[in-house]
Every structure is written in C-alpha cells, then in structure tokens.
Amino acid sequence: MNTVSRALLSALLMTGVAGGAIVAAPAAAQKKKADKGPKLSPAALKAAQAVQTATTANDFPTAEAALVQMDAAVTTDQDRYTAAALRLDMEQARLRVARAANPNGPVDQSRLAAPLDALLASPLTEQSRKGQMAYIRGQLAYDAKQYPQTLQYWQQAKQLGYVDPNLDMNVMRVKELTGDSQGALTDLNAEIQRATAAGQKPKEELYRYGMAKSVKQPGQAVPSMQRLLAAYPTAKNWRDVSVLYGLQQGSVATLDKQQKLDLFRLMHHTRSLADQYDYREYAQDAAARGLPEEAKRILDEGAAAGKIPTGGPDYKAMRTEIAKAIAAESPLGPLETKAKSAGDGKLAAQTADAYLSQNNNAKAADLYRVALQKGGVNADEANTRLGIALARQGDKEGARAAFTAVKGAPRSDLAQLWITSLDSPVTA
Known part of the structure; x- marks a missing residue:
C-alpha cells in the first residue's frame, strides 16, 4: 500500500475542514465576517489569526508557536475543532513545501495523525468527512506498521460509509498481518458472496488473494482454486493453480508419478501448458510411464508452438528415444x-x-x-x-x-x- 495520496490530502484542505478562512477581516468588514464565521473565544481567535498568517507564508516555526498558544487558550468545542483544523492545514502545507523542494524524496506524514485524531473525535466535524479522515488515518497507521490501529481506523471508515475500491482488500491484508488469517478469509468469502448476490463480479484479485492465503488452511486450498477458476477460467489461472497445487516445491499436494501425469493432462485440456518446462516435463513423464505416443504428441505440440527449441541435442535425443519406443510397441487389439x-x-x-x-x-x-x-x-x-x-x-x-x-x-x-x-x- 502506498502512503497517503495527494488527492486525498487535498480533499482535506482547510477550506474543506474548517469551513472557510478564520483570519478576521480588517476594519468595518471584520464584524460582518465574524458574524458568519466560527465563534471562537477571543484568545483562541487571536492565535488562530497568527497561525493562518504564518501558514500562508510557509513560516512553520511561527505557525507552530502560535498553535501552541492556541492549544493553551481553547475553551470550547469550536476552539478545539479549529485548532485541529489549523494544525492539519499547517502540516499539509509543510508537506507541500517538502515535496516541492524534493519531489522524489521521503516525506514524514506521521504529523498528520494528531490533528486527524482530534477532528475524528470532534462533534463539529461533518459526518460526511469523517469516513475519509478515518481511511487516511488508517493509512498513516499502516505506514507506521501499527496494524491493529490500522484495522480499527479502516473498519471505522467502512462503518462511516467511506467507499474506496481497495478498502476491503486492504482490511483483509491487515487482518493477515495481525495474525488473523481465518478472519481475513472469512471477510473475503463474505465479500465474494455479497458482490455475487448483488449481481456484481468480484475482482479477480480477491479470488487470487484468497487462493494464496488458503494454501495452508486445511480443506480450503482446492475450493479457493475452484472459485478463482469458475470466475476467471483463463489459461494463466489454470497454469498457476496447477503449479501451486502439485508441480512446485512446497505445493499443496505431494503427487506420485501417475497423479502428476494426470495433472499435466489437465493442463493440456485447459490449454495452460505455457513454456518449455511444461511441455518437456509432461513429455518426459509420459515417456517414463511407457506412453511414447503421448510423449511424442506433446513434444510435437511444444515444438510447433515455439515453446521447445528443436535444434539442441537434448530435443533430438528425446525424439530418437521416443521413436524407438513407438516402433517397439505391440498392437493393442489382441x-x-x-x-x-x-x-x-x-x-x-x-x-x-x-x-x-x-x-x-x-x-x-x-x-x-x-x-x-x-x-x-x-x-x-x-x-x-x-x-x-x-x-x-x-x-x-x-x-x-x-x-x-x-x-x-x-x-x-x-x-x-x-x-x-x-x-x-x-x-x-
């Protein structure tokens, strides 16, 4: 997962969180503006004006000092809300300056956490924005490898109605990181069922994630493979399933030679023999089982598909041995x-x-x-x-x-x- 995106951060700019400028207008217009703006206590209002002025000028030491004064002066929910909103605005401005100075360099987004927590706790924050804030706060926790907190914030974001195409998948991954593999699989299956019931096709990524995580879960590996293949029966997925099930080191099943041969036959049936290894291994297994005609057919198919180089001595030697075995076979009729x-x-x-x-x-x-x-x-x-x-x-x-x-x-x-x-x- 990436760190918090600029698009999400820009959505939380001060004008969106605090509802407008806080700095009081000069002279006669000041009273008219104040009547429409947030009602701050006098000491908090004075500090807020200093924070905004300094932030606009990218004078972050001065803004920080004014925020300390404001924190000491807050007496109402509006004061606390505005202080948090101003700090969020200042920290975002600090990030913008850092990115402008070094576009490819690392930036510390952890300073956004405290004001976001304060805004999430504030009764004055619009409910429509809290879901987005909780999602961003979860990303900050994830970057800090605080996975239980990440899970807490992302679940809060879901409860608040925040929609992101990656949210469900991210929740599952974090559950896995916290050691709750079964919980992650339960969520995955529930999401697949929900989407299917709603007439939607769950993303292929969901099925592949479930397959990868079910490998060590007793009785769940093959059903998860079947779900992937039923939804996305591509040759690539068939090959991936076949290799994961019985052809790689540490595969789901340990197959004997006859079972492995029938797995290769399944790959042939599903057009998922993909490369030189697949064709040669299948042909060699068939030849070793005393089935030279099948070995020849597979070897020829691999060569015709350009998967097996035909100029090398290994290929020629294999063809010669297979031809000898075919010539020595007896008729099957008797x-x-x-x-x-x-x-x-x-x-x-x-x-x-x-x-x-x-x-x-x-x-x-x-x-x-x-x-x-x-x-x-x-x-x-x-x-x-x-x-x-x-x-x-x-x-x-x-x-x-x-x-x-x-x-x-x-x-x-x-x-x-x-x-x-x-x-x-x-x-x-």
Whole structure:
C-alpha cells in the first residue's frame, strides 16, 4: 500500500475542514465576517489569526508557536475543532513545501495523525468527512506498521460509509498481518458472496488473494482454486493453480508419478501448458510411464508452438528415444480382447491407459469400465482416467459422474479440478 495520496490530502484542505478562512477581516468588514464565521473565544481567535498568517507564508516555526498558544487558550468545542483544523492545514502545507523542494524524496506524514485524531473525535466535524479522515488515518497507521490501529481506523471508515475500491482488500491484508488469517478469509468469502448476490463480479484479485492465503488452511486450498477458476477460467489461472497445487516445491499436494501425469493432462485440456518446462516435463513423464505416443504428441505440440527449441541435442535425443519406443510397441487389439476375458481388471486398465495415451478415448473409456467392473485395480485412478477420456469426447455428464466417484485424496482433488474444467471452459 502506498502512503497517503495527494488527492486525498487535498480533499482535506482547510477550506474543506474548517469551513472557510478564520483570519478576521480588517476594519468595518471584520464584524460582518465574524458574524458568519466560527465563534471562537477571543484568545483562541487571536492565535488562530497568527497561525493562518504564518501558514500562508510557509513560516512553520511561527505557525507552530502560535498553535501552541492556541492549544493553551481553547475553551470550547469550536476552539478545539479549529485548532485541529489549523494544525492539519499547517502540516499539509509543510508537506507541500517538502515535496516541492524534493519531489522524489521521503516525506514524514506521521504529523498528520494528531490533528486527524482530534477532528475524528470532534462533534463539529461533518459526518460526511469523517469516513475519509478515518481511511487516511488508517493509512498513516499502516505506514507506521501499527496494524491493529490500522484495522480499527479502516473498519471505522467502512462503518462511516467511506467507499474506496481497495478498502476491503486492504482490511483483509491487515487482518493477515495481525495474525488473523481465518478472519481475513472469512471477510473475503463474505465479500465474494455479497458482490455475487448483488449481481456484481468480484475482482479477480480477491479470488487470487484468497487462493494464496488458503494454501495452508486445511480443506480450503482446492475450493479457493475452484472459485478463482469458475470466475476467471483463463489459461494463466489454470497454469498457476496447477503449479501451486502439485508441480512446485512446497505445493499443496505431494503427487506420485501417475497423479502428476494426470495433472499435466489437465493442463493440456485447459490449454495452460505455457513454456518449455511444461511441455518437456509432461513429455518426459509420459515417456517414463511407457506412453511414447503421448510423449511424442506433446513434444510435437511444444515444438510447433515455439515453446521447445528443436535444434539442441537434448530435443533430438528425446525424439530418437521416443521413436524407438513407438516402433517397439505391440498392437493393442489382441490385448483388448484378452483384457475383456481376464479374471480381473488389471490388463483392461493397462490397455485403457495405452489407448488414452494415443488419444483413442472411446476405446479407453470402454476398457476403464471393464476394469472397474472386474475389479482388482486402483478404482480412483481408473475413474479419474475414465473421466478424462469422456471429457475429451465432450461427454460432460459422463465425465462428471466418473470424477465424482473418485474419493481418495489427492486424486479426489484432481477430480474436482477436472469437474471445474467441465463447468468453466477456458476463456483465453
């Protein structure tokens, strides 16, 4: 967050806070002006005139001395209000002079805190301005790393009806800084629900913030990822979710090699393979699982998209190894026949895996059903891949049923992300 903006500060200039000039006009006009102006006690009025004169001349030592005299002379709410307003005006003038002398240099805005506190406490401050003042006061507290006070002022600003596009997000971030992670997530979910109920689309930033903060919250990571993808199903978000979920160090889930392969398949399905690492890693994983045709297809797609340089020895060596593996493969037809007559579903699942890797999704789906019916296989893995085969064919409801049948984590999480891809196709 930035320090207090000049636009906000300019809104709190003396003419807006105190209601007009306080310095009494000379001669006969003085009485007429005074009748319309604030009613100050005589000693406070004299000091106020000195403060304004010195502030206008940028004579801050003199203005400061006159303010000390005024503070000693106050006797009424109007005196106190005017003293605070004059101090705010002087401190803003001091900031303007400092910025003019060194536009890129640091400025100390903490001196605005005391007069803002006094104005917030004053019964004479217009209610319409108090929300803005509380927001600025919260920013000052944030700059000073006074996070509980920041939260207090920003919540006060919200209660007073102040509207800022970043206020809700800033409140959540400060709650996180105070250690209230659950409170921040609760606020986030409430804001998403409020905006959705009002027919508004919550900002993408809200969903991404919630996803980042839910990673270490049991049971909340995947639902927060799904909310982001449902609202903003971009290829970039799909890649970010996939990497965060299972492809980076310290990811949400620790995936085995088969689960990781199905996550790469999800990235391919959502067009979120983004760079050389994604394509090469996917191709290498497929080749290592004995699925050379899938490895070749992914490698070729990466090369055609310009993501994999094709001139290097590593690429050529990988292509050579994959070509050898493809040449050594046996026809799947005899295995399919044997699998359907076997006593359990193991061969059916293995043959289905081979068909899935060849993108022969109809054959794969048929054999996964055989494997599940005969038993003796990893049902969660088979249902996941049955869902993938059906999703590739456009059978959304069949795919949904297969994914819903997956129960054990982390495959159940993968299945939920696949369901999200059915409901929220990639937009870009």
